[in-house]
Amino acid sequence: MIRYILGRLISVALTFTVVSVIVFLMMHAVPGGPFDGNDMPVNDAVKAKLNASLGLDRPLHIQYFKYMWGVLHFDFGIPFQSPGETVLQLLARAWPPSLILGGSGVLIGAPLGILLGIAAALRRNTWVDYLASAFATLGLTVPVFVISMMLIMVFAVWLGWLPASGWDRPYSWILPIAAYAAIPMATYARYTRSAMLDVLNKPFVTVLRAKGISERRIIFQHVLRNAALPMITVFLPMFIGTATGSIFVEAMFRVPGLGAYFVSSINLRDYPLEMALILMITFMFCIAYLISDIVYALVNPRIRVGGRQ
Amino acid sequence: MPLVDIENLTVSFPQHEGVVQAVRGMTLRLNPGESLGIVGESGSGKSVTCMAVMRLLRQPPARISADKLELGGIDMLRASPRQLAATRGRVAAMVFQDPMTAFDPVFTIGHQITETIRAHRDLSKSQAWSEAAALLTRVEIKLPGQVLVSYPHQLSGGMLQRAMIAMALSCRPQILFADEPTTALDVTIQAQILALIKDLQAEFGMGLIMVTHDLGVVAETVDRVVVMYGGRVMEEGPVQEIFDTPAHPYTKALMGSIPGRLPGKQRLVEIPGASPNPADPPTGCPFHPRCTVADARCGTDAPAFAAITANRAAACWRLQ
């Protein structure tokens, strides 16, 4: 097991490095620089000086190594679009809203989705199943900004129960969390339903019935335990993906989160921020997958405990 | 009172190609202390019969109907889910064909055996655990303590089958169904398991229904035999008589086609054709397309299951 973890950590480092190189090159492959926009046109001489001041005239590989050296010291540079703070300070400011809303969305949506999936599996091919599956499909196919819009229309405009936007009071968090919860809920509903149906068809479930075990115990003790194994691996990566913010939800609800920066940093050629965001996500996903695999190995007796005796 | 009382059982499954008629009008009775073998090839309906009487078939899609379907006096057709769960494992228990997939892979053997015990008997956890260990010893497992804490994937097929037998017997059932219990095992292990089942049946005073396609298994283990084909019973009688003087043409043909009966390399007597398609069975007697003595009536009317002698019965026009 130790050997396995060490091996995976090495591959995380490798992945990280490879991604950083690829992203850096792609970033600079996009034509234009941070000062080419039309809102504040500058002449070429000024542009050259500005670029030089940011080190953008140096050869690419020098720029790369300088930046990565900084990364190793947790110095991600200064965002071009917000020179008054460091990238780290920007992240510290902008991430918590995304984390709170997105994270809550997953933490609420996943269990709801699991319940929906269980209901669908147990009442297979009845109206419960069709309704739950339809709900789940909608959650995945309807774009999240449409969901956000509908939530605003219904709860803020028509019913007037909740505010349409804002970040100040927890009250205003309810709708964006609901919007964030849609995809996790739908994903988990589908996964749970098919995982459970898979297990329900296995021979050992018939044997359990033949032993006279109550249906309730069969479902909650045996079927869920077996169905949960594949679902464990899905959770952490999904959490990371949602907790880093959605540009659409945050735009619709005017939440000052991280989502917007993903796109703006590309548009504005904000290289330090762009790199930092992508490296952060890459690292978190790698660790998430590693943890998932370890947990799976611990929970599955076939891997945890050896073979034949 | 018979332990198992089945009268006119019919089981069908609607599927895309048509309705699969797995069992058509099956009647069977098992008395206390008796052992009965149900012999048939795949598609004969032998396993479905046992699954139906234990109500282990999902309904829908299965459709079950019978004039009588009783286990230990309990009406299995009209019992509530609670009554069914109370009956299964306690009144009647079942041993299945593939021991490797019969256990839940995420729980230990001990957990699964004690779970059965505590579902039907009023024992504490530690009492159930010692009971499980005693049962494993009784089924000739050498290190019961170790097996109890093992997971299914750590044990061999033979060991798992013994554990499954122990699990089935844990609540002292009156009836034991064994559905091809040795098909997945090596021949020496098979012999041991069959001997074990016979001993346990005598010791626990149970009724035994052994479902198999292997006539050798039947010759080894049971007192009476029921031969099934195409969802119907073809012949029934004491095992020695069936082997010495098979009456039904199918039984005769089956006996003749057993490999290794006669010494030396040689062609066997084969039954031409293939098993009937359960979704589209032949009219009349299901065996008539392959029968050497079939006449016109065999193809149109299904023969009634009637007595030939005092303790033998068969469904064949040529015998009546």
Place this chain on the structure above:
Amino acid sequence: MNQPVPIPALELRSLSKTFYLPRRGSFLPRTTAHHAVTDVNLILPQNAILGLVGESGSGKTTTGMMALRLVQPTSGQIHVDGTDITHLDHVALKPLRRKMQVVFQDSYSALDPMMTLSQIVAEPLHIHAQGTPAEQIESALAMMERTGLHRSYGSRYPHELSGGQRQRVAIARALILRPSVLVADEPTSALDVSVKAQIINLLLDLQAEMGLSILFISHDLSVVRSLTDTVAVMWGGRIVEQAATETIFADARHPYTRGLLDAIPVLNPRDRRQRQFLTREQIQSQIPRICGPKTGQLVQVAPGHLVEAVQP
């Protein structure tokens, strides 16, 4: 005048296979050696059927796979029709593959579900570029009829057939290239009793008709009795006894063979008896003590009858 010794269809000389399995729980990658097959010598004469019998883990399937070079032996040699094929590369081996074919236990997974039966049976002709496509299909249909399937089945798919019918297709496919050697690995084990008889008869007929040799691997001694000329019994990766089939049944000398024969279910209820089941150690201790060149060697106890023996 000396009769020339006929070249056997298949000869295995000192064939061994060791698998290296990863060992759990250690820091450095360690492996344990598992000796699946040790020092197997077998001769399958032309026009004969040899039964290779054993229980699971005996190494019989591995031996059969090595004979076809589907598994590479760790040591030893394989001779097919006199040619040493042990170390031939793919290019040299390909034409020789026509002489050796295989039929497996699970006919369902042996047939490509996306191909029609005639395509399946014609495929070997296609691989070895024999004849035009039209001729290939025609040969395939003819072969299917030889194995008892009407040629109208040619356009059907594997899932439409029963187990016995699929096995016929697998046999037709294996024999269409007229091999010298057919390795059949438990071809009847998954079949019903009445269908077993059909397939056994089919193999007997085709063997006589085509003069091919069959290495029949099975755990079912009853089937082996009706089908084979000689039997080799394997246990723990080694051959422990080898003789003409009826000799084995009448006069088995090795305790493991005796145990195997004893375990066969009776064919008549009046023959029921109590059985003695020996443990592995007991079997080991009862192996005949005969003078031989070295322990574990096969010794001839009667003409054509070999038994593994230990030094007294």
